[in-house]
Amino acid sequence: MTETGDWTTVGEQVRQARLGAGLSQAELGAQLGLDRTMIAKIESGVRRVDALELIRLAAALDVPIDHLLEPRPTVISRRSELLAENDTDVARRSQRLEIALASWLRDVRQLLDAGALTLVNPVRYDGNLASEDDARAAARWLRSIHGVGTEPIATLMDFCERSGQYVLVSDVPGEGASMVDGDVAVSVVSIEGDPGRRRATAAHELGHLVLGDEYSRDLAVHLSRSGRESLINAFAAELLLPVAAFGDVSRSTASRDEMIRLTAHYRTSWSLALRQAEQAGWLDASSTRWSRATPTRAEIMDAVGWAPQPDLDAIRVPPGYSHAVMEAWRRDFITDARAVELLHGQISLGDLPARDETDLAP
Known part of the structure; x- marks a missing residue:
């Protein structure tokens, strides 16, 4: 990322995620070992963020790294005004x-892009x-x-x-x-x-x-x-x-x-x-x-x-989406950990069958 607009996007996403987490700039800085003014510069787009800092920011704010790199879809912004302090x-x-x-949208798009999920x-x-x-x-x-x-x-x-x-x-x-x-x-x-x-x-x-x-x-x-x-x-x-x-x-x-x-x-x-x-x-x-x-x-x-009478009674994903996750996993498009992550609590690593190594051979 070298364009100024990209860093402005990262800064705004950090600001929104921080406010969503209920943290002040000083509190977020304390978690990262940074001064409050450094957080303010990141949020204004003045200070660039390296890969390690992005990982630490995402962990502290409990959001995927991709969320900090991509602008919020317009329709989400229209649902509610941007947060203030x-x-x-x-x-x-x-x-x-x-x-x-926004994270869920990225999950669905990953499976669509992989050809494992057919868009309805x-x-x-x-x-x-x-x-x-x-x-x-x-x-x-x-x-x-x-x-x-x-x-x-x-x-x-x-x-x-x-x-x-x-x-x-x-x-x-x-x-x-x-x-x-x-x-x-x-x-x-x-x-x-x-x-x-x-x-x-x-x-x-x-x-x-x-x-x-x-x-x-x-x-x-x-x-x-x-x-x-x-x-x-x-x-x-x-x-x-x-x-x-x-x-x-x-x-x-x-x-x-x-x-x-x-x-x-x-x-x-x-x-x-x-x-x-x-x-x-x-x-x-x-x-x-x-x-x-x-x-x-x-x-x-x-x-x-x-x-x-179970329905929407646990963390769940749609049936067609679930099948797509397993199809992507079987075709080795995603790792075991990513399959579990994409299924949002439906299974654990131990629930996945053993991979057939002969299917993965060139």
Whole structure:
């Protein structure tokens, strides 16, 4: 790197990563054995950084080295403003999500470039999007093209991948973030929160892809940012639990037990199920009392016969992506350690089979 712009990029990436880690310039300098003024010069792009210092910076900031060398994709910058020294913990959590998102994008691109992963083109909805009803129609359309109908989505990870969005479930703080970089769409969902909330977050980020936003299409430009988010939320709710799933049950026959059954089988949060029940005409003033009582885990498990219902419940990667990692490993495109790293906790080194040395011979 010899161009001034390159060092400016490194400096800004160091600054953003440092703020995301909640460190002052002095605290980062202390970890590296550098004076605060040296950190300030690195962040301003004045001081160059050698390879060893890059490694130490990346380790101290808990980010991949590539993250310090490449500019943030524009779409990530548009999701939130750049951090300032006095930003809140919420902003720092958002920054950690964006760092994980950029790293995840590089993982997906590595497998695409190696020819191990076949790109799934992102699905886009071309219909009208002026109201929440339109957003719900888009969700029903997406369910239809994937042949799901009104049934529960078995695994949202696979559903998103088939829609062209590669999802990583990670232990970073926050909720979720997504981006489209050229022809690649990725999202990160935090493991924090209950399973229903994680599924809602994944469906929400898929909505950003399928419906677009103010940066990729004129999504309800007459609405405010919060108004556009309401459209995305309506899409996510209908995607996870279609109103049609409530059938012909009227308000007079709706019960809390039936609501719990739907919540359990569709694996949604109780609040999302209640919103959809209102759309279906299930809830009125007489049902308010029982609807506010959130079901216990025992009630949810009893509703599904105590059968495990895993989805987005651990650090996970999409199934097609997982196969691509193993294909790249078998073809000796990546090392054992990199395969484990790319699978984000799915396996350990001991889980990999022994390599067939005859396959690697020239």
